[in-house]
Amino acid sequence: xxxxxxxxxxxxxxxxxxxxxxxxxxxxxxxxxxxxxxxxxxxxxxxxxxxxxxxxxxxxxxxxxxxxxxxxxxxxxxxxxxxxxxxxxxxxxxxxxxxxxxxxxxxxxxxxxxxxxxxxxxxxxxxxxxxxxxxxxxxxxxxxxxxxxxxxxxxxxxxxxxxxxxxxxxxxxxxxxxxxxxxxxxxxxxxxxxxxxxxxxxxxxxxxxxxxxxxxxxxxxxxxxxxxxxxxxxxxxxxxxxxxxxxxxxxxxxxxxxxxxxxxxxxxxxxxxxxxxxxxxxxxxxxxxxxxxxxxxxxxxxxxxxxxxxxxxxxxxxxxxxxxxxxxxxxxxxxxxxxxxxxxxxxxxxxxxx
Ligand SMILES: Nc1ncnc2c1ncn2[C@@H]1O[C@H](COP(=O)(O)OP(=O)(O)OP(=O)(O)O)[C@@H](O)[C@H]1O
Ligand SMILES: [Mg+2]
Numbered sequence: 483x484x485x486x487x488x489x490x491x492x493x494x495x496x497x498x499x500x501x502x503x504x505x506x507x508x509x510x511x512x513x514x515x516x517x518x519x520x521x522x523x524x525x526x527x528x529x530x531x532x533x534x535x536x537x538x539x540x541x542x543x544x545x546x547x548x549x550x551x552x553x554x555x556x557x558x559x560x561x562x563x564x565x566x567x568x569x570x571x572x573x574x575x576x577x578x579x580x581x582x583x584x585x586x587x588x589x590x591x592x593x594x595x596x597x598x599x600x601x602x603x604x605x606x607x608x609x610x611x612x613x614x615x616x617x618x619x620x621x622x623x624x625x626x627x628x629x630x631x632x633x634x635x636x637x638x639x640x641x642x643x644x645x646x647x648x649x650x651x652x653x654x655x656x657x658x659x660x661x662x663x664x665x666x667x668x669x670x671x672x673x674x675x676x677x678x679x680x681x682x683x684x685x686x687x688x689x690x691x692x693x694x695x696x697x698x699x700x701x702x703x704x705x706x707x708x709x710x711x712x713x714x715x716x717x718x719x720x721x722x723x724x725x726x727x728x729x730x731x732x733x734x735x736x737x738x739x740x741x742x743x744x745x746x747x748x749x750x751x752x753x754x755x756x757x758x759x760x761x762x763x764x765x766x767x768x769x770x771x772x773x774x775x776x777x778x779x780x781x782x783x784x785x786x787x788x789x790x791x792x793x794x795x796x797x798x799x800x801x802x803x804x805x806x807x808x809x810x811x812x813x814x815x816x817x818x819x820x821x822x823x824x825x826x827x828x829x830x831x832x833x834x835x836x
Pocket of ligand 1: 727731733735769771772774775793794795796797798799
């Protein structure tokens with residue numbers, strides 16, 4: 483393997499560490515640097531076990547490989563990584579005989595990431611069908627609803643007594659409620675997008691102040707920003723709506739008592755909807771509330787799925803539509819005491835340079 487080979491490893495989304503027979507690091511690709519949280523310059527030439535605390539299974543696999551007990555081995559394991567904490571990994575070790583000894587490659591894939599990619603794809607197909615149904619349904623309801631409201635209003639004027647007018651008022655009020663629901667169902671498809679350079683932290687700050695005004699007591703919203711993040715290209719209003727819907731859900735789940743963390747991080751070499759991006763930003767909205775009710779956990783992004791009697795179940799559907807329109811993904815991990823919504827948006831660097 484040559485330097486050229488090593489450079490092409492940088493294009494992979496899978497983390498790859500090349501080691502010599504003495505288990506010293508020869509090269510780490512970009513994805514491995516990101517996973518281990520250390521740079522290649524630092525790692526090259528070092529013994530792997532000196533720079534990171536190696537999971538026992540990895541150590542065994544590597545030393546068996548160095549003694550040529552096998553050519554290829556794959557295992558799922560847990561590894562506590564300095565930059566990330568415990569991570570579930572799919573690890574593959576292979577042996578490559580070279581002219582001057584053996585080289586070993588250690589490939590690491592995050593299982594959660596793989597699952598997330600599968601789930602995203604599955605979800606995208608399903609939600610597409612769902613959304614079409616919803617849109618058609620909304621259109622079908624909209625016109626007769628206008629008629630019902632109009633007729634109720636006419637009737638309201640003709641009625642002789644206030645007592646009877648109470649009934650027409652109920653019809654008008656309920657028709658208005660339905661109208662606003664239908665409008666929300668149609669919203670993502672109606673508004674034109676305005677693309678501009680958007681600073682995610684401005685979006686977060688805006689949402690933060692709106693939420694603190696809506697929940698003036700007992701709600702804490704912590705910021706954990708990576709301020710070196712470049713702007714994204716996007717529609718500011720849509721992105722505010724996305725973050726607002728997610729944060730508002732968290733605040734509602736906390737019933738105004740608890741903590742929300744807004745965390746931004748850079749993500750490198752990511753694949754979103756089969757498209758590779760060198761750079762993306764991750765916004766985590768984390769709360770310490772009760773978690774998403776188990777019976778709807780798998781379906782929260784579907785339209786009309788809600789855990790509240792008063793909820794429309796459209797907030798996350800809308801958020802997902804907008805995020806998809808930005809070429810990004812939205813996903814969630816939730817258990818009681820910890821709910822983590824991830825909004826990942828690709829960063830188009832050429833946009834910033836224009
Ligand atoms: N952070 C969270 N913690 C616990 N449950 C959550 C959280 N976020 C979402 N949920 C659950 O997911 C459901 C769906 O959320 P979604 O925003 O789509 O609809 P909604 O909030 O019920 O109604 P609306 O359309 O008014 O937003 C919520 O009703 C709630 O039960
Ligand atoms: Mg909501």
